Amino acid sequence: MIKKLMTRPISGLQGTLTVPGDKSLSHRGLILGAISQGTTTLHHFLPAADCLSTLTALQQLGVPIMRDGTTVTIIGQGLRGLTQPKQELDMGNAGTATRLLAGLLAGQSFTTTLVGDASLSQRPMERVRQPLQAMGAKLQLTAGHLPMTIVGQILHGGRTEMQIASAQVKSALILAALQADQPSTIIEKLPTRDHTERLLQQFGGQIETAADQRTITVHPKPVLHGQSLTIPGDFSSAAFFITAATIIPNSHIRLVNVGLNPTRTGLLTIVQRMGGQVTVDQQQQAGEPVGTIDVAYAQLQPVRLTAAEIPAVIDELPLVALLAATADGITTISGAAELRVKETDRIATIVTELQKLGVQITAQPDGFTIDGRKSWHQPTMPLASHGDHRIGMMMAIAALRLAAPSELQTAEAVNISYPTFFEDLARLSQEVPA
Numbered sequence: 145m146i147k148k149l150m151t152r153p154i155s156g157l158q159g160t161l162t163v164p165g166d167k168s169l170s171h172r173g174l175i176l177g178a179i180s181q182g183t184t185t186l187h188h189f190l191p192a193a194d195c196l197s198t199l200t201a202l203q204q205l206g207v208p209i210m211r212d213g214t215t216v217t218i219i220g221q222g223l224r225g226l227t228q229p230k231q232e233l234d235m236g237n238a239g240t241a242t243r244l245l246a247g248l249l250a251g252q253s254f255t256t257t258l259v260g261d262a263s264l265s266q267r268p269m270e271r272v273r274q275p276l277q278a279m280g281a282k283l284q285l286t287a288g289h290l291p292m293t294i295v296g297q298i299l300h301g302g303r304t305e306m307q308i309a310s311a312q313v314k315s316a317l318i319l320a321a322l323q324a325d326q327p328s329t330i331i332e333k334l335p336t337r338d339h340t341e342r343l344l345q346q347f348g349g350q351i352e353t354a355a356d357q358r359t360i361t362v363h364p365k366p367v368l369h370g371q372s373l374t375i376p377g378d379f380s381s382a383a384f385f386i387t388a389a390t391i392i393p394n395s396h397i398r399l400v401n402v403g404l405n406p407t408r409t410g411l412l413t414i415v416q417r418m419g420g421q422v423t424v425d426q427q428q429q430a431g432e433p434v435g436t437i438d439v440a441y442a443q444l445q446p447v448r449l450t451a452a453e454i455p456a457v458i459d460e461l462p463l464v465a466l467l468a469a470t471a472d473g474i475t476t477i478s479g480a481a482e483l484r485v486k487e488t489d490r491i492a493t494i495v496t497e498l499q500k501l502g503v504q505i506t507a508q509p510d511g512f513t514i515d516g517r518k519s520w521h522q523p524t525m526p527l528a529s530h531g532d533h534r535i536g537m538m539m540a541i542a543a544l545r546l547a548a549p550s551e552l553q554t555a556e557a558v559n560i561s562y563p564t565f566f567e568d569l570a571r572l573s574q575e576v577p578a
């Protein structure tokens with residue numbers, strides 16, 4: 145396992161890459177496969193630590209699941225076929241897995257306890273406990289955090305108005321609503337990624353989203369049917385290379401089979417607005433749009449982002465900060481306080497790390513101000529992931545622009561969402577001529 149890594153400057157990125165499967169869809173494919181009738185096969189599954197936490201938890205809930213590399217076979221047990229696990233379920237670092245399983249387990253007929261690593265144990269869980277409790281669920285937390293004990297109950301449908309923009313909370317409510325005694329209406333604060341809704345329809349569930357894009361109706365007690373699914377490449381993983389090719393001169397890359405769900409691709413429009421050279425060729429596919437992205441180096445202009453744009457770029461905001469650190473002016477990002485409750489306080493960790501390179505970046509309670517006009521310098525102390533995969537990969541990309549190699553500590557954090565990140569980066573990297 146890599147604990148620290150020397151990142152070397154490169155003179156450009158060239159070539160074509162297929163990024164690993166989508167993390168959000170890998171979690172959801174496992175869960176919906178588990179509660180369906182019959183067999184589900186997931187192709188291009190993401191075998192990263194977070195998704196393996198979901199896979200193992202479902203096995204402990206009595207679901208036979210076999211994995212051969214990136215192909216996963218799930219023997220569905222139906223909505224009422226899960227069984228009480230013999231021990232607590234360890235969700236590792238995975239926020240998505242924890243919140244989604246909280247919704248699913250709230251309506252089962254047994255008690256489950258979820259635990260997690262040090263980072264996950266600091267993350268807020270009231271956000272799922274409160275709306276699930278309003279449906280009749282019984283979730284016990286430890287001062288708002290994990291460990292979480294879920295005492296399965298009969299759940300009631302009805303209307304829930306969400307207090308935060310979170311696809312994780314929405315998906316927990318949808319999974320609970322499937323088990324309720326009457327239909328449920330969930331009203332989002334802002335539209336967030338809609339993978340659960342799309343996938344549930346593919347499995348035969350009845351779920352509708354109104355024209356306002358934020359009112360969702362879930363019909364309970366469906367019989368879901370196992371599916372054979374190919375998971376698109378993860379846009380959030382592609383985003384590291386979109387950013388790298390944009391900020392490193394002499395770059396031109398192609399990313400193929402990337403998921404292009406519009407609730408995820410905010411970074412594309414932001415890079416284009418900043419003057420980036422990104423073109424997209426979208427192919428039609430049932431369920432989720434996929435396509436090819438071409439990216440070349442460009443000198444960027446600053447940008448202003450506010451709350452309404454944040455959900456579609458939430459996991460790419462570390463990369464927006466990095467892009468802004470190369471732009472010809474002052475970028476402001478606001479309405480992004482959710483960053484404070486991710487794997488790390490990402491507002492704090494982004495500022496700490498980019499400042500090591502001399503970037504003029506200031507933290508705001510809900511975002512950043514970044515002046516990209518100052519030139520960067522070699523760090524005087526090692527760069528670090530802080531145990532946060534997205535911070536580690538963002539800094540590995542940033543370091544490629546430096547004049548000399550630099551050290552990245554706790555680089556193994558990439559295993560959470562992108563175990564082959566450094567191999568893929570090496571394949572596209574052109575060495576600086578000696």
Ligand SMILES: O=C(O)C1=C[C@@H](OP(=O)(O)O)[C@@H](O)[C@H](O)C1
Pocket residue numbers: 167168169240309310311312313315336337458459482
């Ligand atoms: O539903 C999902 O798969 C996710 C939703 C987002 O979290 P929130 O919805 O809580 O913002 C995102 O940050 C996370 O990486 C994955």
Ligand SMILES: C=C(OP(=O)(O)O)C(=O)O
Pocket residue numbers: 194237238239240241459486487534561
């Ligand atoms: C926030 C993330 O994941 P999770 O909430 O599932 O831990 C992420 O992948 O950036």
